[in-house]
Amino acid sequence: AQSVSQHNHHVILSEAASLELGCNYSYGGTVNLFWYVQYPGQHLQLLLKYFSGDPLVKGIKGFEAEFIKSKFSFNLRKPSVQWSDTAEYFCAVNGNFGNEKLTFGTGTRLTIIP
Amino acid sequence: EADIYQTPRYLVIGTGKKITLECSQTMGHDKMYWYQQDPGMELHLIHYSYGVNSTEKGDLSSESTVSRIRTEHFPLTLESARPSHTSQYLCASSELTAGGGTDTQYFGPGTRLTVL
Numbered sequence: 001a002q003s004v005s006q007h008n009h010h011v012i013l014s015e016a017a018s019l020e021l022g023c024n025y026s027y028g029g030t031v032n033l034f035w036y037v038q039y040p041g042q043h044l045q046l047l048l049k050y051f052s053g054d055p056l057v058k059g060i061k062g063f064e065a066e067f068i069k070s071k072f073s074f075n076l077r078k079p080s081v082q083w084s085d086t087a088e089y090f091c092a093v094n095g096n097f098g099n100e101k102l103t104f105g106t107g108t109r110l111t112i113i114p
Numbered sequence: 115e116a117d118i119y120q121t122p123r124y125l126v127i128g129t130g131k132k133i134t135l136e137c138s139q140t141m142g143h144d145k146m147y148w149y150q151q152d153p154g155m156e157l158h159l160i161h162y163s164y165g166v167n168s169t170e171k172g173d174l175s176s177e178s179t180v181s182r183i184r185t186e187h188f189p190l191t192l193e194s195a196r197p198s199h200t201s202q203y204l205c206a207s208s209e210l211t212a213g214g215g216t217d218t219q220y221f222g223p224g225t226r227l228t229v230l
Contacts, residue, residue, distance in 0.1 A: 044221035102219055104157040
């Protein structure tokens with residue numbers, strides 16, 4: 001069965017610091033990878049996704065993630081965070097066959113101190 | 115901006131009551147999902163549907179039931195609510211991307227249920 005691990009449960013950074021949130025997955029096949037973000041009081045929103053092609057994926061609000069197949073990782077990065085990035089971030093994976101269910105990690109709570 | 119709606123947003127109810135959580139989407143998506151999420155935990159899939167008259171149980175066992183009579187509507191029902199059902203319930207929908215690839219799920223705002 002597929003699984004997703006997010007090792008950082010709560011990350012606290014100052015504004016302008018660089019961010020990297022870890023995501024490792026376990027799946028025996030070709031995968032699709034996602035990062036979702038949930039701002040306080042708002043919906044879960046798609047931040048970025050990887051289906052195929054360039055392993056460095058750029059998303060909204062200056063976020064990017066790199067798929068490293070050999071490490072089964074899909075870490076999220078941002079060079080300079082802002083207070084408005086305070087949110088919960090979820091990594092998710094499913095198989096590349098169209099009907100496979102999405103498996104989520106436990107989430108990382110990011111708090112940015114002004 | 116995804117158009118997927120859930121009502122109510124918050125519900126506090128007594129043990130033994132029957133409740134229905136509503137979920138509607140206006141995007142014409144065939145696939146819809148219900149997730150359960152407890153604080154600090156991952157989302158667990160409890161039900162999904164591939165289209166009208168299609169419903170399947172997800173990875174996490176749930177005493178709730180769902181129906182899909184119309185494409186845009188995917189309600190979740192608890193016949194007799196218990197304190198163990200206290201959680202946040204998230205609805206999502208998706209469609210297959212072009213070429214039969216995978217899908218991106220769009221989420222509603224969630225219903226936070228408290229059963230006393």
